[in-house]
Amino acid sequence: MSLLAHKHMLGLVDYSEQEITMILDTAMRMKDILDRPVKKVPTLRGVTVVNLFFEASTRTRISFELAEKRLSADTLNFSASGSSLSKGETLLDTALNIEAMKIDVVVMRHKSPGSPHFLARHLDSVIVNAGDGTHEHPTQALLDMLTLREKFGTLKGLRVCLVGDISHSRVALSNIIGLKTMGANVTLCAPATLIPRDVQKFGVDITHNLDEAIQNCDALNILRIQLERQTAGLFPSLREYQKYFGLTRERLAKASSPLTILHPGPMNRGVEITSDVADSEHSVILQQVTNGVAVRMAVLYLLAGAQPQPA
């Protein structure tokens, strides 16, 4: 039984400010558990969670698995390589077969946008989207928001700039939706070729000038740039990208006030961010990782473990 208005977490698009606040507040309580000597509570005892990762992932998969174990859920892991998928089985059949083994929650990473929505129509289980292609990655956005809220106290009015490959990011859209829902101002900074069409309809500002963006924001969320985008002709070279869109200490020094630096990882050090920035006192990158476990605990608890209060 979910305490949220939703059975699943497919994306942040349908989540209200109240719901996101509830998740972030719950995550803060979960974070306390992570600081205890015995980092485990029985909240999800008897609940079986399968982590269906059809795409390679390190931190998200481990983060979810750890969150499940901290809540005492029974956890199963699936990876596409060596599975029936490689023998031609469809996604739906794979999922139906796994569900037939009586699982309760599916945490899913898949390269196809909408694949968790597709499974949600056919499975009874609670579905948690752990990243569907270039669509949403809601728990990443939630952990980013939690990290920012810890730092600034509120998200309302906060000026956040996402820098990098917005078009191909699984992080950007959930961040835009979540931050806008929470009242933050969002700017996107990237080469024109990496900005998705009509994205301004989300109410974001767009700039192609990182120096200008730095002057007008409180936090920068740096997204990974992939070499294959260059070979696809989306920008001329990594060198040029680094020169105009890479975050360096020199560039950061031009900010009118100290900026908070986020990065969802994995980082290309020396490309979109230099090491002296990534490891600086302004970086909250490792705090994001810690908060990821707390957020995922909160989401799993609210969707699958919490009992509604009697009326």
Next chain:
Amino acid sequence: MQRNYSNFEDPARARNLILEGARVVDPRLKLDAAVNLHVHDGILTVAPADVPADADVIDLRGHIITPGWFDLHVHLREPGREVAETVESGCQAAMNGGFTGVACMPNTDPPLDDVGRVQWVMEKAAKWPVDVSVIAAATRERAGKELVDMSELVEVGVRGFSDDGAPIRNTAVLRHAMEYANMLGARVFQHADDPDLSSGGAMNEGEWSTRLGLPGIPSVGETADVLRCILLAEYTGAAVHICHVSTKDSVQWIRWAKEHKLPVTAEVCPHHLFQTEESCKDFDTDYKMSPPLRTEADRMACLAGLVDGTLDAYCTDHAPHSWEVKMQEFDVAPFGVVGLETALGLAFTHLVPNVMDLAALLERTVYGPREILQQPIPQIANGAPANLTIIDPKAVWTVDPAKFRSRSRNSSFKGMTLKGSARGIVNRGFAVIKNGRSA
């Protein structure tokens, strides 16, 4: 003895049949009257003086009878993908949807790129009361390099050539295909697209592709190719037909071409007239088609183009796919949507009479398509072969793909309530009329 005209599997012969009481409309003959029609061995008598005592009489009061509708763009999937559709099931779907003629596209497996394969389809279709015109591939294997044996194909009746499913990408090959086909009195049907822009896309590029994180297909890819076709038509004088137009700019440029008397024709599909990209919001693959559903501005431009005749034909791009292949992730599932069995109902729900009158609609569904393919124009006249579509304009029904005659169910109009339905057809000496038991 009562004869049953409701049998789709084994259509009854129209040997001696009275269609009684319908409004009979043939705009080009200036016929619009409530008259009886007598079909004797497939030949028409309009307003017969006497009703033969032994005739089968079907009461069609409240119905409309028009010359038989023709769908200029369907995929019958045979040979190669019989699980999705066959010539037989496709013809039955056409009959159920009120079409007496269809043009089938060559992107079968193997493709319809030689006389043997084309004639094989024609022979399979010959037993059904649907005129099946084959659009042959324009290039061998639809590979876009060498022209097919166009002269031989024209000799067996082909009047259209297309690599549909994909454009002829090489501009020189496209030019030569147009010129050669034009020499033979045929024309190229171009699936207008720039694959360099659209490759990898799953839906229209715009607000909704961004919202859904799906790779986009930019509208400029279609329009750029439309412009290429128009320029070649102007340069060579050869005719070209633009398939399934979906963008505002395509409509505008085709209108410009027609204003400049260039030999350019075009068609539009119901889904591009009545649905937009927003329909993809639940990642339902029944809304995944090529070209994709576009914006409201594109939709309105397509509607205007149909109304003013910029777009010559209202066709379905009937593209059957089995449940198995559509029941996949959105970006993985194939493009395509069935349409034969909903097009008429959609036209009567959304077009007639609010957007266009019946005569204008028949220009796009009866006359225009056949003129493009140089097929005989059916007439509702004494002594003419009976080639009729029977319409119940007041029937209210809900689209239930499970009831389709097509082998496939991938309809983007599923669940929609429509007003107006195809009651049946008469053609090639047969009559198929739902609930068509003679009195």
